[in-house]
Amino acid sequence: MRRVLRLLALAVTIYGCASHSLVPPEQAAAIKRREQALAPHSAAIQDAIRQSGRAGALVFLDARDGRLVTLPGDTPVDAWARSDPSDRAYAPSVITYVHRADVAKEPEPVTSSLLQEQERLRTTFTTIDGEIQKLSEAVAAARRDAQTSIDGVRQETQKALDGMAEDLTSAKKFMLQVAQLGYLNQEMNAENANAIRKAAAASQEASANSAKLAESMRQLSDHLTAQLKELATRLDAIQNRISNLK
Secondary structure (H helix, E strand, C coil): CHHHHHHHHHHHHHHHHHHHHHCCHHHHHHHHHHHHHHHHHHHHHHHHHHHHCCCEEEEEECCCCCCEEEEEECCHHHHHHHCCCCCCCCCCCEEEEEECCCCCCCCEEEEHHHHHHHHHHHHHHHHHHHHHHHHHHHHHHHHHHHHHHHHHHHHHHHHHHHHHHHHHHHHHHHHHHHHHHHHHHHHHHHHHHHHHHHHHHHHHHHHHHHHHHHHHHHHHHHHHHHHHHHHHHHHHHHHHHHHHHC
16 A cells, blocks of 8 residues: 555656646746756755755745745655745745756756645655554554454363363263163172072972972871771770680
C-alpha cells in the first residue's frame, strides 16, 4: 500500500514537471521573464544550494519586496515540503526549480498549485500511513490475543484429554477387575454346581443304601419272626410230649 502511494505521488510530480511544455505562449513568456529576472541571482542561488547540501532549490522573487527566496531540496516537492510556510506565502503561480551547478539539467518551472496539491497528498499519505500503521498494530495485537486464546484453549483441551485418558485407564482397570470377579464367580458357581451334583449323587446313593438296609432289616425281621414261630411251635410240641409222659 505504501509503495502504491509513493508511485502515485511520483507520477503526479513527473506529470507536473513535464507539463510546462504544454503551457500557453503567454505563460511561457512570463516564465521566461521570471527566469531572466532570476539570472542576476544565479551565484547567490548556487551558494544557497551548496550550503544546504541539496540537489537544487525552488527560487522566486517575493511579490512584496522583490527579494530572492531560495527553498533548497532534492526535488521540487522535497524543497516545498522542507520550506517554512512563511517563506512561500507570496510565491508566484509558477516557481523555478534550479539544479545544483554540477547537475547538467535546465531549470524546471513548477506550478505552486501542483506543489500545494503534492503537499496535501503528502499529508494525506502520511495520515493514511499512520492509519495503516495503527491498523497493522491492531491486527498484530488481535493476532497475539487470538494466539493467546488459542494457546489457552489448546492447554485446556489437552488437560481435558489427559483427564479423559486417565478416566479411560481407570475404567479399563475397573472393567478388568469386574471381568476377573466375574471369572472367579463363574468358577465358584461351577465348583458349587459340582459340589451340589456330588451332594445330590451322594444323597441318592445314601437313599438307595437306606432302602437296601431297610429291605434287609425287614427281611431279617421276617426271618427272625418265622424262626421264633417255629421255635415256639417246637417248644409247644416238646411241652406236650412232656405232659404226655407224665
